[in-house]
Every structure is written in C-alpha cells, then in structure tokens.
Amino acid sequence: MNERWLQKQARNCLRHYGCDDDMMPLDEDDWRELCARIAAAKERQPNADIYELVHDAVYRFIAGS
Template structure:
C-alpha cells in the first residue's frame, strides 16, 4: 500500500471528523501509530475495504 496515498486518505478522514489539519497537523509519532494500526487491521481483516479500515482507525483515534 502506498504510504503517501494512505496519508492523504487519513488526512481527508480527519477533516471529515472536524480536525483542522493545517492548524493541527499530525506529528510523526501520531502518523506512525495510525499507519501501524491501519496495516495491522488490513492484515487481520483482509476482507475489509481499505476505506473502512481507515475510517475505523481514525474514528478510534479521534474518540480516545
């Protein structure tokens, strides 16, 4: 999976949940955690769509 594409997808999802990416960009450690969680979910649930996985991981991140 292309990391650059995935990062753009995560940023778009964060915007949908109301996070201002320009004012509060993801730190490198936040991105690393999100990327790791997305890749783990993708391996664990290969039947799931990548968009679903990203939304699930970002939702969990935003509600922590």
C-alpha cells in the first residue's frame, strides 16, 4: 500500500476528529506506525472499506489503544 497516500488519508481523518498538524504533530515513527496499523488491518480484512479502516486506526491511535 502506498504510505504517502495512507498518510494523506490519516491526516484528513485527524482533521475530521479536530486535530491538525499543530495540535497533534506526528513524527516519522508515529506516521510509520499508523500506516502499518492501517496496512495490517487491510491484510486481515481485504474486503473492508479502506476509509473505514483508516478511521478505525486513527481513532485507536488518538485513544492510545
């Protein structure tokens, strides 16, 4: 999966939850972890909508779970 595209989707989702780059700056490791979570979820659920997986992963990332 294209990591740059996943980052864009995750960034849009973070904005949806009221977080922007100033409020919640993510370093390179955080972005890698978030994209890895999304990619792993897609591998486990290949028929799932990627946008739902992104939202789920971002929510869990924000919640710290």
